[in-house]
Amino acid sequence: MRLLEAIRRRWWLGVVLIAFFLFLVGGRVATFYTDILWFDSVGFSQVFWTLLGTKIGLGAVAGTFLAALLAVNMLLARRLAPPYRIPSLQEESVERYRELLEPFTARLLLGLALLIGLFAGLSMAAEWPTYLLWANAVDFGIDDPHFGVDLSYFVFRLPFYTLINSWLFTSLLMTTALAALVHYVFGGIRPQSAGVKVTPQASAHLSILLAALVAVRGWGYYLDQFLLSYSPRGQVTGLSYTDVNAQLVAYRLLVVIAAVTVLLFLANLRVRGWLLPSAGVGVLVIAAVVLSGIYPAIIQRLRVDPQELSQERQYIERNLEMTRYAFGLRIDEDVTFESFPANSSLEPSQVEASRTTLESIRLWDPATLQNTYQQLQELRPYYDFRDVDVDRYVLDGETQQVMISVREISEDDLPATAQTWQNQRLVYTHGYGLVASTVSTKRRDGQPQFLVQDMPPIGVPELAIENPRVYFGENPPTYSIVSTGEQELDYPVQEGDPALYEYTGQDGVAVGSPMRRLAFALRFAEPNIVLSNLIERDSRILFQRNIRRRVEAVAPFLKIDHDPYPVAVDGRIKWVLDAYTTTDMVPYSQRVDLAQTTQAEQRVLVLGQSQDGTVEVREELRNVPGLSGTANYIRNSVKAVVDAYDGTVTLYVMDDEDPLLRVWRDLFPASFTDASEAGEEMIRHFRYPEDMFRVQSAMFNTYHIAEADQFYTKEDAWTVPFDAAFAQNNPNEQDRIRPMRPYYLLMRLPGEEREEFALIQPFTPVRRNNLIGWLAGRSDPENYGQLKAYLMPPNRTVFGPQQIQARIDQDDRISEQITLWNQSGARVIYGNLLVIPVEDSLLYAQPLFLRAQQSDIPELRRTVLVFGDQVVMEDTLAEALARLFGEAAPPVEDPDATPGEPDDGVPQDGVDPRVAELIREALERFADAERALTDGDLGEYQEQTRQAEQLLRDAQELVDGPLPTPEPEGDATPAPEPTLDDAEQASL
Numbered sequence: 002m003r004l005l006e007a008i009r010r011r012w013w014l015g016v017v018l019i020a021f022f023l024f025l026v027g028g029r030v031a032t033f034y035t036d037i038l039w040f041d042s043v044g045f046s047q048v049f050w051t052l053l054g055t056k057i058g059l060g061a062v063a064g065t066f067l068a069a070l071l072a073v074n075m076l077l078a079r080r081l082a083p084p085y086r087i088p089s090l091q092e093e094s095v096e097r098y099r100e101l102l103e104p105f106t107a108r109l110l111l112g113l114a115l116l117i118g119l120f121a122g123l124s125m126a127a128e129w130p131t132y133l134l135w136a137n138a139v140d141f142g143i144d145d146p147h148f149g150v151d152l153s154y155f156v157f158r159l160p161f162y163t164l165i166n167s168w169l170f171t172s173l174l175m176t177t178a179l180a181a182l183v184h185y186v187f188g189g190i191r192p193q194s195a196g197v198k199v200t201p202q203a204s205a206h207l208s209i210l211l212a213a214l215v216a217v218r219g220w221g222y223y224l225d226q227f228l229l230s231y232s233p234r235g236q237v238t239g240l241s242y243t244d245v246n247a248q249l250v251a252y253r254l255l256v257v258i259a260a261v262t263v264l265l266f267l268a269n270l271r272v273r274g275w276l277l278p279s280a281g282v283g284v285l286v287i288a289a290v291v292l293s294g295i296y297p298a299i300i301q302r303l304r305v306d307p308q309e310l311s312q313e314r315q316y317i318e319r320n321l322e323m324t325r326y327a328f329g330l331r332i333d334e335d336v337t338f339e340s341f342p343a344n345s346s347l348e349p350s351q352v353e354a355s356r357t358t359l360e361s362i363r364l365w366d367p368a369t370l371q372n373t374y375q376q377l378q379e380l381r382p383y384y385d386f387r388d389v390d391v392d393r394y395v396l397d398g399e400t401q402q403v404m405i406s407v408r409e410i411s412e413d414d415l416p417a418t419a420q421t422w423q424n425q426r427l428v429y430t431h432g433y434g435l436v437a438s439t440v441s442t443k444r445r446d447g448q449p450q451f452l453v454q455d456m457p458p459i460g461v462p463e464l465a466i467e468n469p470r471v472y473f474g475e476n477p478p479t480y481s482i483v484s485t486g487e488q489e490l491d492y493p494v495q496e497g498d499p500a501l502y503e504y505t506g507q508d509g510v511a512v513g514s515p516m517r518r519l520a521f522a523l524r525f526a527e528p529n530i531v532l533s534n535l536i537e538r539d540s541r542i543l544f545q546r547n548i549r550r551r552v553e554a555v556a557p558f559l560k561i562d563h564d565p566y567p568v569a570v571d572g573r574i575k576w577v578l579d580a581y582t583t584t585d586m587v588p589y590s591q592r593v594d595l596a597q598t599t600q601a602e603q604r605v606l607v608l609g610q611s612q613d614g615t616v617e618v619r620e621e622l623r624n625v626p627g628l629s630g631t632a633n634y635i636r637n638s639v640k641a642v643v644d645a646y647d648g649t650v651t652l653y654v655m656d657d658e659d660p661l662l663r664v665w666r667d668l669f670p671a672s673f674t675d676a677s678e679a680g681e682e683m684i685r686h687f688r689y690p691e692d693m694f695r696v697q698s699a700m701f702n703t704y705h706i707a708e709a710d711q712f713y714t715k716e717d718a719w720t721v722p723f724d725a726a727f728a729q730n731n732p733n734e735q736d737r738i739r740p741m742r743p744y745y746l747l748m749r750l751p752g753e754e755r756e757e758f759a760l761i762q763p764f765t766p767v768r769r770n771n772l773i774g775w776l777a778g779r780s781d782p783e784n785y786g787q788l789k790a791y792l793m794p795p796n797r798t799v800f801g802p803q804q805i806q807a808r809i810d811q812d813d814r815i816s817e818q819i820t821l822w823n824q825s826g827a828r829v830i831y832g833n834l835l836v837i838p839v840e841d842s843l844l845y846a847q848p849l850f851l852r853a854q855q856s857d858i859p860e861l862r863r864t865v866l867v868f869g870d871q872v873v874m875e876d877t878l879a880e881a882l883a884r885l886f887g888e889a890a891p892p893v894e895d896p897d898a899t900p901g902e903p904d905d906g907v908p909q910d911g912v913d914p915r916v917a918e919l920i921r922e923a924l925e926r927f928a929d930a931e932r933a934l935t936d937g938d939l940g941e942y943q944e945q946t947r948q949a950e951q952l953l954r955d956a957q958e959l960v961d962g963p964l965p966t967p968e969p970e971g972d973a974t975p976a977p978e979p980t981l982d983d984a985e986q987a988s989l
Contacts, residue, residue, distance in 0.1 A: 031523035038510045038517070039545055043650060045555040048669055052557070055133060056126040064122025067172050072114035074180040074210065079106055081202035082187035110183070117175070121168075128164055130558060135161035137664045143326070145588050146319045147240050148227065153660065155230060156586045156634075163224055170217045177210040205270050208278065212266035215285070219259030226252045230588030234301070235313050236713060237320035238633070239589035242312040247300040251292035258285050310713050316589075317709040323589035327634040328700045329693075330788070332707060336776075341751060341791035342841040343772075343799045345869030349889035351840040354749075356891040357756045358839055359882055361402040361747040363391065363440040364848040365449060366832040369859050370438070374406055376858045378436045378454060381493050383429055385411035386436070387475040390566035391745045392686060393758045396452070396463050400756065402747040403452060403464075405437045407567045407574060407645065409474040422529045423487060430481035430489045430504070430543075432471035434458040435567060435574055441878045441893060445922070447851070447860025456492040467572035470502065473546050473648045474576070475565060480525060480544035483509060486535040506647030509541030546648065548576045552641045555650055556580065556672065558665050559639060562693075563601055563627045568686045573646060575683070579690035580639035580652070582661035583632040590633035591700065598699050599627025599692045601742070627692050637690045637786075638662040640676070642683065653679050655687075655786075687785065689760040689778030694743055697788070698762045701776060705790060719764040719773055725806035726831040726847065741802060743778075744835060750777060750789060751838060757781040763836045765801045772801040772843070775836065791838070802834050805845045805867050809834075812872045815865060819849070822862075827853050832861075844868050844885075846878075923952035 040049035138157035145152060184190045189203030199207075226249055235241030240249070262281035269278050305312045325331045332338070352359070367389040374386040389406045396403075409432035412425040433456050438449035453460030458469055470491070472481070483489065483504035491502035512521055513536065521542055522530040530536065545551050549561050562579035585592050601624075638656040643649070653676045656662065666673050676684070702719045706712045721740040728738065743762040749755060760778040765771060772793055779787045793799045800808070809815055819829050832848035845867040850859040864881045865874045875881040879893035926949035929941075 027523045028526070031520040034520050035510070035517075035524050040555075042508065042510050043555065043648070045650070045672060047671055048555055048557075051668065052129060055129045059129060059132055060122035060126035063125035063168070064118040066118075067121045068114045068118025070172060070176050071117060071179060072111055074176050074206070075110040075114065075183050076107065077206060078180045078183035078189060078203070079110065079187055081200070081206060082184070082189050083200055113179075121172070125168065131160050131164055133558075133668060134661075134664055137667055139660050139663050139667075141660050145230065146323070147230070147245070147588075152587060155227065155588050156584050156660070157664070159224065159227055160586055163221075163228070166217060166221045166224055170214065170221065173210065173214045173217060177207065177214060180210060181207060199275075201273060204273065204275070208266045208269040211278070211282075212263045215259050215266065215282070216263045219256050219263065222252045222255040222259060227588075231586075231592070234297075235305075235316060236309070237317055237324075237589075238591045239316055239320045239323070241316050242305050243297050243301045245316075246304075247297040248293065251288075251296060254292055255285070255288055258288050310710065313713070314709045317712055319589045320591065321704065321706075321709065321712060323587060324591045324633070324700065324704055327587045327590040328697055328704070329636070329786075330697060330701060330704055336701075336705075336788040336790055338705075338790045338792060339752065341774075341793055341838070343793050344842045347840060347842050347886065349886070352886045352889040352891070355839045357399070358746075358748040358837065359844075359891050360441060360893050361756075362837060362844075362846045362878060363402060363404075363744070363746070363835065364443075364832065364846070364861060364864060364878060365404050365438065365440055366830075366848065366850070367391065367404070369830060369832065369850055370404055370449060371406065372857055373449060373859060374436055377448065378408065378451075380456060382414045382416070383411055384408050384432060385414065385476065388564070388566075390564070391440070392566060392568065392688070393747055394463055394569075396461055400747065400758075402440045402745075402758075403437050404440055404449070405435060405567060405569070407435045407471055407474055408432045408456075409471055409476060410478065411476070412478050422527070423533070423535065425478065426480065426482055426529075427485050427487045427535060428490050430472065430478070430483060431502075432474060432477075433492045434466065434469035434471070435464075435569060437464055437569075443861045443877070447862055448858070449861075464569045465572070466569055466574060468646050469574065471574060471645045472504070472506070472508070472543060473548055473551065473643055473645050475548060477546035480521075480542055480546070482512060482530075482536060482540055482542050484537065485540045486537055504541075504543075508648040509543050511540070512536060512542040513538035513540050543648070548578060548643045551643060551648065552578055552580065552650060552652075556639070556641070556652060556665075558582075559641075560595075560628050560630075561641070562690055563599060563625055564691055565643075566688075567645070568683065570682050570686065571680070573644060576643040576645060577686065578641040578643065579637055579692065580641050581628070581690070581693060582636050582638045582659055582665075583628075583630070584634045584661060585631045587634040591704075592631050592633045593696060593699060595628035595630055595632055595696065596626065598696050601625040601627060628696075632696075634661075635693055635696055636661070637693050639673070640679070640687055642679070651679075681782075684782050687782075688745065688758060688780040689786070691743065691760065694760050694762065694778045697778075698743065698764075698776060701790075702764070702767075705774075715767070718767045720767050722763060722765045722770070722802045724834075725803045726834045729806070729810075729831045744833060745780075746835070746837065748838065750779075751791065751841060757784065761836070763802060765803075770801045770803045772799040772836070775838070799843065800845075802836060802845075806834055806847075808867060808872055809847060809865055812874070815872070815874050818863070818874070822851055827851050830859055842868070849874075923949040926952065 036049065037046075040046045134157045138153050141152035141156070143152050144150060145155065181190065184199075184203040184207070189200045189206075191198055229240050229244045229248060229252075231238055232240060232244050232248070234243055234248075258281075262278070262285050265278045265281040269275065325335070329335045347355075371386055371389045374389065379385065385408075386406045387409060389404055392403055392405055393400050394403050395401075410429055412420070412429045415424060415429065434453075435458065436454055437452040437460065439452060442450045444450055451460065453464045458466060471477075488501040488503060491500040493499045510517070512518055512530070515531075518531050518536065522528055545554055548565055552559070552561055559580040560583055562581070565576045565578045568575050568577055583595070636656050636659045638654065638659045639662065640653045640655055642651045642653065652673050654662065654666065654673050655676050657666075657675075679687075698721060702721070703712065703715065705719065706715075706717055711717055724739045724741045741763065743760050745758060746761050747756055747758050750757065750759065758780040760780065761775060763775045764773050766773045774790060774792045777789045777791070779785065779789065822829050828851070830850040830852060832850060834845065834847045837844045837846055847865045847867075848861055849863040849865060851862040852859040863874050863876065864878045865872070866881045866885055867873075868885050871885060873881050873884040875884060877893070879890070882890035882893065926945045929945040
């Protein structure tokens with residue numbers, strides 16, 4: 002009764018303790034609990050529980066073993082201490098410490114052991130991938146070229162063995178040091194004593210520990226033999242001549258010496274004295290220095306360096322074979338080579354046969370187009386386009402290349418007064434629809450020709466979306482709560498209240514109960530989740546909505562490509578993410594830094610204010626991280642598809658022969674789906690993975706060389722050329738050098754019968770700028786994953802991208818045009834310079850964009866084509882092709898045609914829709930002119946009026962036919978062709 006009374010009087014103390022506990026661990030407990038709910042809701046609970054069990058098991062075993070090892074040996078050292086001793090003068094300070102610790106010795110030692118064991122367990126738990134790969138290893142079916150064992154030993158088993166060896170050595174070293182310290186504190190070791198300095202009991206104890214320590218190091222020397230398969234000593238990764246003939250012999254001798262030293266320590270249990278064990282350790286240390294360090298250096302200097310190629314030839318051949326296998330670059334298996342004539346002329350029949358390739362020349366640069374989409378199609382400040390991707394669709398019965406992007410929600414861009422919790426989490430929950438445009442045409446005003454636009458989306462039927470809502474994307478809200486007392490904003494309406502919506506998808510975790518509301522409030526540090534009356538019994542919370550992190554959560558053993566891309570398929574928007582299996586443990590294979598190789602930059606336009614107070618637009622480069630870590634093996638084994646509406650993740654297996662994926666698939670069979678079940682429509686949108694292609698291209702610089710002798714001399718080494726257009730757009734010196742990024746093209750590869758979607762990477766020789774070759778990664782289903790390399794003629798120069806950029810800049814007409822533009826207060830943006838194979842010739846294409854100083858909407862103003870010795874610049878791609886090829890040029894689609902309507906020149910209702918569009922634009926120009934006149938800007942008034950009149954004349958031509966051109970009177974000389982159109986002259 003007294004206890005109950007005390008509890009009643011001090012109830013507040015219990016509340017304080019509970020609050021303190023929640024403060025310390027509540028967030029972690031809530032995150033763990035809500036993770037369980039989330040994995041169960043998305044159908045990947047097996048992954049969660051398997052990995053959790055593995056982590057707990059590894060941590061428990063490692064922590065318990067080390068804690069027990071430390072506790073037993075420290076307590077044993079305390080027990081073996083001599084019961085009586087006379088401390089010397091020097092030992093008095095140690096004696097005082099001993100007396101102070103004596104009452105708490107056991108508890109102190111146990112506590113120390115448990116603490117160290119806890120940290121050891123946590124560190125070992127992070128090694129779950131190494132353990133699972135070892136425990137579930139499968140064979141590669143390929144033997145190592147030196148030791149003759151299957152590659153699975155190196156990839157799956159050796160990493161775990163080296164982990165255990167390193168962990169055991171560290172544990173025993175720590176145990177020996179702590180045991181020796183306890184012996185010292187309690188008198189088993191007395192270095193200041195005039196008599197026996199180490200008691201027999203302490204000597205025996207430490208001898209056993211040191212024997213175990215040396216035995217583990219001897220095992221390490223044995224494992225080091227196999228680790229020589231990654232030796233960087235020679236010209237290439239892998240065993241070299243010195244490694245085989247010196248280093249390998251040294252490790253084997255060190256194993257023998259270590260074994261003898263272990264026996265000497267064990268002999269010390271019976272034959273008292275440290276002379277022989279100390280001698281054994283000394284011999285081992287000296288042998289390690291001489292045999293493992295000095296001797297191999299002598300062999301390298303005297304036997305290898307004077308005739309390196311002859312000594313290393315067979316090891317270079319091994320490296321070539323294994324690296325090509327590991328990166329999917331085996332000659333005639335993964336990569337086929339063809340000669341490319343690079344002619345400078347095309348017959349009319351060849352031009353006609355390449356019509357689709359020429360019509361599909363991509364003028365719109367994704368980075369530039371992203372800013373255009375943001376200005377023209379965001380429509381409201383709370384929408385955003387994070388990226389623009391390139392894909393292909395069948396439109397009007399023909400495959401066409403398309404630029405495509407998704408309109409995502411950006412609740413952080415709401416007006417400051419609207420950034421309330423209710424708005425950001427309950428109302429502004431999702432993006433809406435996608436935007437698509439052609440790759441090679443523009444509107445009259447220099448803006449893209451949209452295939453799909455606006456809200457609700459309108460456009461071509463092939464890109465029609467039944468449910469355009471985007472809850473999962475590249476930059477979604479952290480979380481949203483749906484099915485609440487507040488309806489979600491669906492999309493804005495021009496007049497009246499916005500359209501509202503209620504989520505009906507399958508994703509989401511029920512959050513109606515008090516316990517779950519508290520858990521999510523702790524997870525997101527948001528008390529409103531508990532306090533809000535708008536959350537109802539059927540409410541659900543959507544989180545883990547970033548598609549890349551979502552896939553990483555359900556498949557943490559895969560690396561994810563930096564560039565997801567959206568696909569309009571089955572009436573829905575779905576995201577496709579390329580996922581990779583990697584390892585750095587394939588013997589003889591060259592290692593590569595994935596982060597450095599796959600890092601990308603995103604160019605964004607930022608509004609700012611200049612010193613004089615005027616608004617200006619500046620460019621910023623933002624790094625986009627690619628893959629992480631190092632690797633000497635990579636496979637695009639999985640395509641992850643995420644539904645933009647309900648977040649469903651499907652992992653489609655693309656390479657069922659990959660041994661790494663076979664391990665994970667055996668562990669998590671319910672997580673993977675055969676690629677054949679993706680459906681033909683989705684499979685047609687799978688494309689060659691960009692990050693893997695960049696890694697392969699980096700390796701292909703030298704690994705295209707077939708023979709070891711040529712590989713050694715690097716006479717035919719290639720490099721990825723610098724992006725000359727990027728340097729032009731970024732005058733800051735530190736930003737001017739960037740490798741040319743690979744790009745997707747819809748084209749007919751030389752020797753092929755039809756067009757296909759391919760990823761292209763040009764190459765130049767090292768320290769030269771001429772084009773030496775190019776690599777194509779094929780994406781269409783029947784050829785998916787194949788690589789084709791095309792080699793330029795070895796006996797003449799073929800201009801590379803940097804040289805073509807220089808020719809463009811030096812062309813009188815182009816340089817004059819750019820100079821005049823830049824002097825007018827605008828800025829020229831160089832688009833991507835593309836190298837486009839056409840039959841057996843090369844065509845170079847570069848768009849030029851113009852952006853006004855106070856505008857962030859670039860306009861596509863000119864198309865530059867270079868073919869042979871011809872450099873042409875015209876307003877449109879159609880005009881530029883006509884200048885090059887005359888009547889044989891393909892009739893590129895009229896840029897003023899309305900998407901989805903027939904462009905046969907015959908109006909369907911008696912009125913050409915282009916006339917109405919021109920009249921509408923003219924009226925807008927007249928309105929702009931009136932505003933300029935009101936502001937007192939006479940120059941702008943005249944310019945807008947002139948443009949409006951020109952639009953009306955264009956409309957009259959469509960109705961009555963081309964207007965007659967006045968003949969020059971008398972002997973008047975016709976005026977020369979201007980380099981600028983009338984509008985540009987007026988603006989200057």
